[in-house]
């Protein structure tokens with residue numbers, strides 16, 4: 001929408017402390033222009049505080065914020081070309097939808113306020129509601145009006161703080177797709193804050209995972225999922241089976257041998273963190289197969305099986321008592337029942353490997369899951 005290219009948003013050593021408590025430790029982050037970027041992390045990790053600093057609603061304790069080459073750290077909130085959409089959309093109840101959207105423009109004396117507001121409403125596919133009042137619209141529609149109200153200002157950067165948090169699951173999924181479409185149409189940088197990992201992965205080109213005021217990892221969704229850099233990311237983004245192992249030697253063909261509780265397995269050498277021998281070999285549940293052809297094989301006993309339609313989720317117990325989750329697609333392969341002895345298998349290379357000198361349960365608190 002904007003004619004002047006705004007450039008990337010850059011946070012440089014940006015931090016925020018409240019008295020003695022540090023909500024955001026110095027962080028460096030570049031968010032490319034026109035990106036759909038997600039900031040993901042559990043409650044209290046500093047997501048909103050980071051957004052509020054970008055918006056100019058919170059003074060950073062240290063560091064700088066740039067849009068392109070312009071330092072906006074000291075720029076007042078209303079002078080920044082940044083808009084925010086919150087979870088509570090707070091439309092003016094007595095005003096028509098179109099007036100809600102045009103409100104800011106009118107106040108600034110924009111002569112085309114009404115036309116721009118109508119255009120913004122069309123963009124969120126609510127052109128026909130212009131003359132209605134907020135209480136005549138559903139929650140999801142009201143949230144789209146709030147979005148139109150932010151977009152009408154043609155910001156360089158749009159901040160979305162849990163904007164779908166108040167919506168029910170079905171509407172949420174619909175709005176996720178809707179938001180993606182709108183972002184690709186307007187070409188404005190979107191920074192979407194959520195603590196829903198599926199939402200972040202579905203929507204964003206790039207996801208930054210935050211934990212306790214620090215960035216754990218930044219990358220494309222598939223990269224974070226397939227190659228998490230810490231147990232926190234491995235556990236927070238989907239389910240992980242972390243097998244405590246020790247790297248024992250080179251097996252050729254880019255593979256290494258590892259000892260997993262006395263059982264030999266193979267891993268991709270390139271996945272081993274430099275200079276580390278005691279590791280967690282991480283295998284996602286859908287990479288494991290029951291009685292499959294994978295080169296790594298371990299004997300196990302089925303302790304639980306739940307049919308979910310597209311797949312069956314198994315809990316299987318390994319000889320040393322550890323339970324792993326296996327998700328087997330409902331593709332006609334034979335099903336196993338509780339108590340049955342099976343082989344679990346996977347191919348070397350489908351794993352990720354993490355230094356074992358970290359908490360294997362990090363990131364599990366929110367889901368209530370625990371490793372055995």
Ligand SMILES: Nc1ncnc2c1ncn2[C@@H]1O[C@H](COP(=O)(O)OP(=O)(O)OP(=O)(O)O)[C@@H](O)[C@H]1O
Pocket residue numbers: 018021022023041042043044045046047048049050195
């Ligand atoms: N004004 C404030 N004074 C003191 N502490 C604050 C203030 N604002 C935030 N905090 C603290 O900073 C931490 C980060 O808060 P923040 O709101 O950024 O978290 P969040 O990641 O947005 O969490 P949620 O997902 O629950 O919205 C929290 O521990 C919070 O209690």
Ligand SMILES: [Mg+2]
Pocket residue numbers: 047048049161
């Ligand atoms: Mg928040």
